Amino acid sequence: MSAIGLSDPVTIAALSDALTRAGVEGLEITTRDGHVRIVVSTNKDIEVSHLKVAPGNSADNVVIKAPIAGHFRPVAVENDEDAREISQGEILGFMAIGPILVPLVATHSGLLRRQLIAPETLTGFGTPLFEIQKTP
């Protein structure tokens, strides 16, 4: 059995359809490489989940890019000047496609230096969203 692609639109669509048909309100899947939460509800509450992922490369700064097209929805809006500590695996925000929320996960611990686009911006695949300065 092949691994689930958590940013794969085919998977997202199939899961979402299945949830709707079954009358299920939400689903979370966590694998070694990622984490997805799908919420089928009328309210906009978002539960934040965390996961561990494999370490990335050794560059000082890493950029988190959009894994899928959607509306960018950061967990917390920070001023550019206010860098904050984050942990590897922390969810920094979501790409929202209607009720589907695809999490944006910090691949490294460090300082979240910049959020690169405004909340609720319609954002394409691969767009840089966050810049993280890795902890040595």
Place this chain on the structure above:
Amino acid sequence: MSVCLVVEKANASFDTVLIANRGEIAVRIQKACHSLGLKTVMICSEADRSAKYGEAAEHFLCVGPSAAAKSYLNQDAILLAARLTGAGAIHPGYGFLSEKSSFAEAIDGAGLVFVGPPASAIATMGDKIAAKRAMISAGVPCVPGPDTALPDDRELVERTAREIGYPVIIKASGGGGGRGMRVVSGPEQLHEAIALTREEARQAFGSAELYMEKFLQHPRHIEIQVVCDNHGNAVWLGHRDCSMQRRHQKVVEEAPAPGIAADTIGPVGQACVEACRQIGYRGVGTFEFLYEDGRFYFIEMNTRLQVEHPVTEMTSGVDIVKEQIGVAQGRPLAFRQAEIVCNGHSIECRINAEDPDSFLPSAGTINDLSFLEGPGVRVDTHIHAGYRVSPYYDSLIAKLIVHAESRPAAIARMRDALAATRIGGISTNLPFLRALLDDEEFGRGETDIHYLEHWLKQRRPA
């Protein structure tokens, strides 16, 4: 409870069209949409993210990585893009998903409008045996050979080949574009050719089904353009000659096809229109024929807009893309058959980013660009100075189209237009096109589909 991906079923009215394609055809469709007062959504891959044509769209959304399989061929990503942007219709252009019946079905299932024919018509015409059966039923002339799949019975296959008469050609039912076919000149090659083609078909098209036809030895490639609405109107817009091909890829196209009399082509055009009515066709389409010794033989129908549609637009005066979108909106055609009068002659040259001798693709940044402007000259392109030609996609970067009162005048105009065209920073096939337009045989017209390959062979140094 709100629910996800399937949106409410829409009627045919829409104000925003998502263009599920790239390059020159995306620009062409965008122009047609804007002239109809429609908004556009453009999609792109990461490789095309900086394309300027996206700036004129309401939204320009990257849907995946550079590999086409993960972006321009990713049906779900494109449907998500339509949902995110509120597009009510999707225009597939040509290539990519334009002839995927599953894509048309998925769009319909999502409550959106597919700017193209019904999925059932795409599926029928994608199956070459089913298409041939439908054409025979409608009275469209076909290549001699049964309209059934080749059986496994060796004796029956041999008898079929004898009855057709050698040489015959073995073709994959799901094939196209010159792939999955093999010519058999005598009975001693028959079974091996079938075995090889069957395996090739299984691997390339997912179906091992084959069929057999008479192999025509020196045919021309002639096309008939049709457009049909939802109100029972079907019209053909004249014919094109696309015989100038290299490795089954068209290089130069023209309308009308030289040397074919109106009373020869007329009944074939009418048969195409009748076939469209019989199969419930909607939108634009092209019937492709081989033409040899004064007779037409149907080979396939392309259920989409063609690359070479501009030559028909130039001679017929019909904006084919606008009509196609109008049909998708549920409007009746703006004209009847009797109103279609084709004037003059039009030629299109495909300008490719490729080495003019080896034909290997050439990627890079365009640093100089200039086309001839003036009456009777049209350029369909997405490139500009500073544009980076990507190695990921088809090498077509521009279509140079001319129109004049006669074929000799059109050739002269095309020579001028080619001479004036400058594209710097990459290699293009411009030198090759200039030489071809100077060729005497091309000037006389009526060359067959093998002519260009022979011409190229003669030009190669020994």
